[in-house]
Amino acid sequence: MTEKTFSLHGAGDMDTQTLEINIGPQHPSTHGVFRMNVVLDGETIVSLKPVMGYLHRNHEQIAENMSYTGSMPYTDRLDYFNSMSNNFGYAMAVEKLANIEVPERAHYIRIIMAELTRLVNHVSVIGFLLNDLGAFFTPVLYAFREREKILDIFEEVAGARMMCNYLRFGGVKYDLSPEVLARIAGILKKFPKFLEEFETLLTKNEILCMRCQNVGVLPAELAVSASVTGPMLRASGVNYDIRKADNYSLYERFKFRVPLGQKGDVYDRYYVRILEMRESLKILEQAVKEIPAGDIMSKKMVPFLKSPRNFKPPVGEAYARVEAPKGELGYYVVSDGTAQPWRYHVRAPSFINLTILEDLCIGQKVADAIIILGSVDIVLGELDR
Amino acid sequence: MLSTADLKTKIEAAIPGTTLKLVRESLLLENPNDLLKVARFLKESDLGLDYLSSVTGADYLTYLESVYHFYSMAQKSGPVVLRVRTDRQNPQIPSLTALYRGAEFQEREAYDMYGIVYEGHPDLRRVFMWEGFEGWPMRKDYQQEDSETLEMADVAWLENQGVKVPEPIKAKAEELEKQGKRALAQKPGQPEPQ
Numbered sequence: 001m002t003e004k005t006f007s008l009h010g011a012g013d014m015d016t017q018t019l020e021i022n023i024g025p026q027h028p029s030t031h032g033v034f035r036m037n038v039v040l041d042g043e044t045i046v047s048l049k050p051v052m053g054y055l056h057r058n059h060e061q062i063a064e065n066m067s068y069t070g071s072m073p074y075t076d077r078l079d080y081f082n083s084m085s086n087n088f089g090y091a092m093a094v095e096k097l098a099n100i101e102v103p104e105r106a107h108y109i110r111i112i113m114a115e116l117t118r119l120v121n122h123v124s125v126i127g128f129l130l131n132d133l134g135a136f137f138t139p140v141l142y143a144f145r146e147r148e149k150i151l152d153i154f155e156e157v158a159g160a161r162m163m164c165n166y167l168r169f170g171g172v173k174y175d176l177s178p179e180v181l182a183r184i185a186g187i188l189k190k191f192p193k194f195l196e197e198f199e200t201l202l203t204k205n206e207i208l209c210m211r212c213q214n215v216g217v218l219p220a221e222l223a224v225s226a227s228v229t230g231p232m233l234r235a236s237g238v239n240y241d242i243r244k245a246d247n248y249s250l251y252e253r254f255k256f257r258v259p260l261g262q263k264g265d266v267y268d269r270y271y272v273r274i275l276e277m278r279e280s281l282k283i284l285e286q287a288v289k290e291i292p293a294g295d296i297m298s299k300k301m302v303p304f305l306k307s308p309r310n311f312k313p314p315v316g317e318a319y320a321r322v323e324a325p326k327g328e329l330g331y332y333v334v335s336d337g338t339a340q341p342w343r344y345h346v347r348a349p350s351f352i353n354l355t356i357l358e359d360l361c362i363g364q365k366v367a368d369a370i371i372i373l374g375s376v377d378i379v380l381g382e383l384d385r
Numbered sequence: 386m387l388s389t390a391d392l393k394t395k396i397e398a399a400i401p402g403t404t405l406k407l408v409r410e411s412l413l414l415e416n417p418n419d420l421l422k423v424a425r426f427l428k429e430s431d432l433g434l435d436y437l438s439s440v441t442g443a444d445y446l447t448y449l450e451s452v453y454h455f456y457s458m459a460q461k462s463g464p465v466v467l468r469v470r471t472d473r474q475n476p477q478i479p480s481l482t483a484l485y486r487g488a489e490f491q492e493r494e495a496y497d498m499y500g501i502v503y504e505g506h507p508d509l510r511r512v513f514m515w516e517g518f519e520g521w522p523m524r525k526d527y528q529q530e531d532s533e534t535l536e537m538a539d540v541a542w543l544e545n546q547g548v549k550v551p552e553p554i555k556a557k558a559e560e561l562e563k564q565g566k567r568a569l570a571q572k573p574g575q576p577e578p579q
Contacts, residue, residue: 052512052513053511053512053513053514053515056513056514058513058522058523060498060523061522061523222486224435224436224458225435225485225486225487226485226486226487226489227436227437227438227485227486227487227488227491228487238458240436240458240461244461245456245461316409317409317411319439319454319464319466321438328438330438330439330454332439332441332452332454334443342443343443343444345439345441345443347438347439347441351490351494352487352490352491354490355486355487355489355490356486384513385513
């Protein structure tokens with residue numbers, strides 16, 4: 001072994017020293033294997049560099065060496081909390097590429113699943129945020145109790161609770177039975193009561209307010225220029241929801257509002273998510289009531305269910321994006337006319353929303369950096385891809 | 386929202402000297418050095434494309450490409466797709482980070498995967514692959530290392546760390562070294578149509 005020598009930065013004079021520490025990669029508050037390289041002056045953050053790639057498996061390259069349908073189960077593993085939304089974006093991109101029409105009933109089923117996913121995501125994210133604040137696991141368990149009920153529905157519909165792999169190009173894999181619709185309606189009846197209970201515990205809680213208000217403020221101009229999307233953008237007061245802006249699928253048929261924050265602090269991000277859940281419930285109620293009968297798969301695509309490798313979209317490219325619970329989830333697919341995509345790219349909201357993490361954290365205390373990261377809402381499967 | 390062809394004439398009229406080409410539904414910028422000017426025009430003119438949704442690279446064997454998807458948050462319009470091509474040997478494209486902060490991490494990702502150097506980027510480092518990694522994993526000619534087989538450099542490193550390397554593995558590594566080959570994994574082939 002060679003002898004190692006250590007030298008302390010600035011040792012020998014009486015200047016104040018900054019301290020460089022690593023938060024993560026194995027730390028409960030980093031929501032996975034994510035590292036923050038933080039420089040501290042006392043307890044105040046001077047600089048913060050996110051270090052990622054610990055969970056990188058080059059999803060894009062794997063997808064480029066696979067048939068189009070072959071990547072569908074892999075998209076589940078991007079943001080493993082919201083597999084239905086991930087499927088949705090990818091299916092939309094390939095449908096755009098190959099010009100496939102989706103039957104109306106399939107659109108409704110997709111919207112129901114996407115909004116249920118949003119409930120699952122927001123409720124767990126708030127739970128985890130409270131975990132970071134020090135309310136150890138009580139709010140998470142309240143949240144997971146409700147999440148379980150929705151995951152049971154996913155299991156009944158798709159056969160899996162988290163890795164649903166439910167959507168196909170041109171529709172969905174299985175139909176919704178009347179019993180499942182009745183169960184979803186049952187959840188819709190009980191969920192508002194749970195939200196009220198949750199809010200009684202949290203929204204006006206003094207500790208939550210003191211810790212979250214005026215912490216990690218994100219100005220609207222910075223948010224737009226840094227391509228921040230999702231609840232984080234709307235908490236800063238920018239009215240931009242892709243469900244409204246693009247009117248993809250059949251979202252223009254549903255009446256819902258886009259909740260906005262005022263300051264863009266951690267508290268706004270928390271509260272926007274609570275309000276978004278209420279809007280999702282509105283969409284779900286309308287969808288469950290109005291869902292039409294009919295096909296669930298486009299006739300053009302039925303033969304490819306059994307022989308996915310024969311599916312060869314025409315030469316071209318498509319970019320499709322959905323309002324995933326974490327922000328804009330985009331898929332860029334280029335076809336060269338063969339059974340494998342020439343280029344496949346995922347625009348991951350978790351990744352791009354982190355661009356401004358340093359700006360939010362500078363000048364704050366270490367403990368605040370933890371909750372700021374919690375309020376950004378990242379999932380490492382999607383961030384590292 | 387203007388059609389792509391109208392947009393082309395509008396940009397070419399506003400910025401003299403730029404030439405654009407229509408590629409499907411997107412605009413190909415012939416000279417990469419005009420990128421900043423064009424992006425500034427898209428952002429600051431009445432088009433109001435204030436939101437750069439996606440930046441990514443792509444490899445087309447004879448050249449590399451950087452693709453940009455612009456939207457407008459204020460006018461809820463878009464997308465405008467802009468693409469820039471550069472050669473594979475010395476790929477250089479101006480960075481848009483100064484104009485759009487959102488490009489910062491995405492350009493780092495494209496650099497990491499394709500080796501496109503974004504000039505003027507404040508912090509162009511690898512983002513997913515580790516420091517010291519060689520090669521550009523998303524390029525079509527990238528050959529993956531075989532993690533099962535050791536090379537002489539690996540054996541030397543392990544022995545330096547005090548690990549005893551079994552003889553058959555060492556012999557294989559020596560043979561590879563003699564042949565001047567690297568331990569590379571087989572590329573998955575094209576799937577056969579059924």
